[in-house]
Amino acid sequence: MLATTYGSAVYGVDAQIITIETSVGDGAKFFIVGLPDIAVKESQQRVEAALKYNGFFMPRNNVVVNMAPADLKKEGAAYDLPIALTILNASGQLNASIADYLIMGELSLDGKVRPIKGALPMAVAARQAGFKGFILPKCNANEAGIVNQLEVIGVDHISEAVHHLSGKKIIPPTIIETREVFYNENTAFSVDFEEVQGQENVKRALEISAAGGHNLIMIGPPGAGKTMLAKRLPTILPPLNLSEALETTKIHSVAGKLKTDSRLIAQRPYRAPHHSISDTALVGGGTIPQPGEISLAHNGILFLDELPEFKRTALEVMRQPLEDRTVNISRAKLSVSFPANFMLISSMNPCPCGYFNHPEKECVCNPTQRSRYLAKISGPLLDRIDLHVEVTPVNFDQLTSKRKTEKSEHIRERVLKSRTIQSLRFENIEHVHCNAMMSSNMVRKYCEIDDQGKALLKNAMQKLGLSGRAFDRILKVARTIADLSASEKIAVNHLAEAIQYRSLDRSMWTS
Known part of the structure; x- marks a missing residue:
């Protein structure tokens, strides 16, 4: 006999439907065809043990499992x-x-169903393909339940799936009120700027960064x-x-x-990988490519602490994604x-010892050491960072002050007003939502300056030796500052x- 159902494989961030056909006929062998990897081939042992444990039998006939399309690699359990x-x-x-359902799940030897990756894009593909429902591990049901107009059936055991499909014990579908969950969780934070004493200049730079979506680097001692x-x-x-x-999500x-x-995921992601991270883990890759840290930080923040300690090759591969955003x-x-x-939010010490320009501690590094330390970050990468801000230590009086500082919600209100201005400015331009995303042509259009401003910028470029990219970045940041001022x-x-937010372009850092 022949039986057909459907599974799914994820390539990139989208899922593709996989047809799974099983034929039981004359013979005494087991075959899985359709470009399976080792984990898929090993399913024979897991499936056989699970079926026997739960009172079913494994056919001793010729069993052929075909996974189509056959030219796409299938991986995993x-x-x-x-x-x-x-x-x-x-x-x-x-x-x-069983052909009415998309079905996915890893089996343990006793028939328990273990969690899978990519349940959400699979559920999206199932709805688009018009399936009645999606049967998957129960612990992934809430994730897949985000997708409306699809019966999401979570099961803990293979017997539950059998009973549901045969009608012996119907499992109610998982229903998630997506909008309610989203709006209840997207503003709950455990930290706040009101807990920070001093550092007003840095808070201002971070506000500008948030308002325009700008990349930022903080330079200061440990x-x-x-x-x-x-x-x-x-x-x-x-x-x-x-x-x-x-x-x-x-x-x-x-x-x-x-x-x-x-x-x-209702809050913007915040990713902070260790400086020992590999190029592939940062950017993404693998035999069947998986997202890296920069994609996990999509719509959020990638924080690279101690930037010069990251491998040069890992930093350089970020240059293209920083420009193209893909x-x-x-x-x-x-x-x-x-x-x-x-x-991209990053931080670094000003020198190997960490105390160059420190108000109290003396730096023991010579100019050559400082120059070599800063040279670990390439000029093209620094050009792509809009804001360079110096962070100085907070003194004792500021640390012990009981003066209340501004709450995050108040700063956020100003950021939202600025973003509203930008949304109206770019409402007819696809894939541009904030000032940092402007192209060079858009900079010329929306960042016009008068003669006095041109003279100031010309003088700054000559003294600091700024590149054309830095010129654009300065204008984008100035546009954001103007938006914050309405x-x-x-x-x-x-x-x-x-x-002034181009600190690392100044010669004082190596003198």
Whole structure:
């Protein structure tokens, strides 16, 4: 007999439907065809043990499992459940229509169903393909339940799937009120800027960064508060909209980064990888490409602490994603794209010892050592960072002060007003939502400056030796500062403030 059901494979952040056909006929061998990897081939042993443990029998006939399309690589153990159910159906042990469902799940030897990766994009593909429902591990049901107009059936055991399909014990579908979950969770933060004493100049730079979506680097000695400030940046960013939340959740689902029983990612992601990270882990890749940290930070923040300690090759591969806001990974038979629209926030010490320009401690590094330390970060990468801000230590009086500082929600209100101005400015331009995303042509159009501003900027470029890219970045930052002031035109003071955020272009760092 022949039985057919459907599974799914994820390539990039989208899922493709896989047809799983099982034939039980004359002979005494077991075959899985359709370009399976080792984990898929090993399903024979897992499926056989699970069926026997639960009172079913494994046919001793010739069993052929075909996974189509045959030219696409299939990987992982998530095909165990659909293979097991087609074997039961083809051998007459399960009398039910299983072709109406998309089915995925890894089996343990006693028949328990283990979690899978990519449940959300699979559920999206199932709804688009018009399936009646999606049978998957129960711990992934909340994630897949985000997709409306699809019966999401979560099962803990193969027997539950058999009973549901045969009608013996119907499992109610998992229903998630997506909008309710989203709006209840997208503004709950455990940290706040009001906990930070001093550092007003850095808070201002972070506000500008959040308002325009600009990349930022903080330079300062150890213990000055760089990491603490970076962790609070998400509290002043505009909240995710529902579309962004779904896109972000899909990426984390594909990477297997969602927690058990998790649903929708309602807050902007904040990723802070260690400086020992490999190029592939940062950007993404693998035999079947998986998203890296820069894609996991999509619609959020990628924080690189101690930037010069990262491998030069790892930093250089970020240059293209920082410009294009997407990562293209090509293999011999496969090419995928991962979104990578993130804000790069980084920090570094000013020198190897960490105390150059410290108000109290003396630096023991010579100019050559400082120059070599800064040279670990290439000029092209620094050009792509809009804001360079110096962080100085907070003195004792500031640390012990009981003066209340501004709350994140108040800063966020100003950021949202600025983003509203930008949304109206770019409402007819696709894929541009904030000032940092402007092209060079758009900079010329929306960042006009008067003669006095041109003279100031010309003087700054000559003295600091700025590149054409840095010129554009200064104008973008000045546009954001003007938006925060609700000013239609970029004034000289806006331009002057933007120029001062180019600390690493100054010669004083190596003198």
